[in-house]
Amino acid sequence: MPKLLPAPFLAAALAFSPILAQADTEVSFYGGYQTAPHSVVSGNDPEATWSGEFTAAWEGKSTAMPPYYGLRATRWRSDNWGWGGEFTHAKVYADDTTLIDNGYDRFEFTDGLNIITVNAMRRWPGKWGDKFTPYVGAGIGFAMPHVDIQAAEGAHTFGYQVTGPAVRALAGVRYEVNDRWATFTEYQGTYSMNKVDLENGGSIETNVITNALNVGISYSF
Template identity: 45%
Template sequence: MHKTLPTAAAAILLMASPAAAEFELSLYLGAQSANDSDASGYLPNGGAAFDRNVSWKGKPFDNPFYYGGRAMWWTSGNLGFGIEGTHTKAYASAADQAAIGVSRLEFTDGHNIITANVMKRFPGALEGSNFTPYAGAGIGVAIPHVDILAVGATNRTHDYEMTGLALRGIAGMKYALSDNWALFGEYQITWSDNDVTINGDPGGANGKLRTKLVTHAVNVGVSYSF
């Protein structure tokens, strides 16, 4: 009898938890920019050191486009836990490339930010409407597709690298179309600390680039809850 009660209680909890939970999948596009940042390091193959404030462009509507998605598990208390991935982008200006000594310097496939999120939504905050405000934050990693070619080098750096810590902030508003479907608009900011390896030519030493990137985005998207 004593063994049966805990087993039954555990079974009830397992059955009740999915009923109390809500899963939400969201996809979005948006307009994204990137702040200027200090970029320092040294070029591959024994090249020169550099330290320069770089002007970055997001170009969200150039292929490949800026986009993102997240999966959230909402509790009955309207606290959400989940994961989010955003395909941000950053292109260094032509003047900055020339000053550093590279003919390519971009994170355009893209500067990918992956975070574990905690979010809070506020149903009923706008009484009598289908609008629900929400906010949240996340912590994770930056995994950019690094595209760098030093002037005079033959080996182009063109691969994904895990470059450091990433943080995310979110504030938005959702409009319910039905019990399952909704549209949303939001502001997002991401910060990432990037330590990038620049590949050297065969037999040559690798280079380094270090920079902290901040991006801003206004997103519009659609979500499905079940």
């Protein structure tokens, strides 16, 4: 029996399909270094040791399997303006102190904290010469993390959930290699609101910010 694609890939493919059907399209793939600041977790987990709320200290572990990466498709409507879709496989792991202090064996979104958005893009060709093009973008969409949460000897919550709205912002510079290929580097930040249903009947909520420095490659057609 063929293996099914993970849900975030299917959602991203549906978002990108009307973009890829048109000309003047740029497809970009990137990896990089991603982190996340602390966030407050609230709600109820009857098998953990905390009550009310606690602060989770997050680690990104960008190169650990599965790694941090992203895919973006942009339809340029003019020399300066475009729109498109983007999928980012970000990750957050609660650090060891957070796990021990709150009674967890696992508390992470690591396959991943998937962010899917529709973007508006702005670029300035020719501003920095023939080869370098600065650009910015912003998007709105939703989070579909792979939830991996387990209190010590408790029920294991493990699977994809649509957990709430998400936004992203990015700014970078593109270097044109030839008419089809380019490389780029950029800063990208995301903000997602995540409400998670637990296998033990509880639920938790946390709003996660990610910050990333990306390096990638683009193909235009």
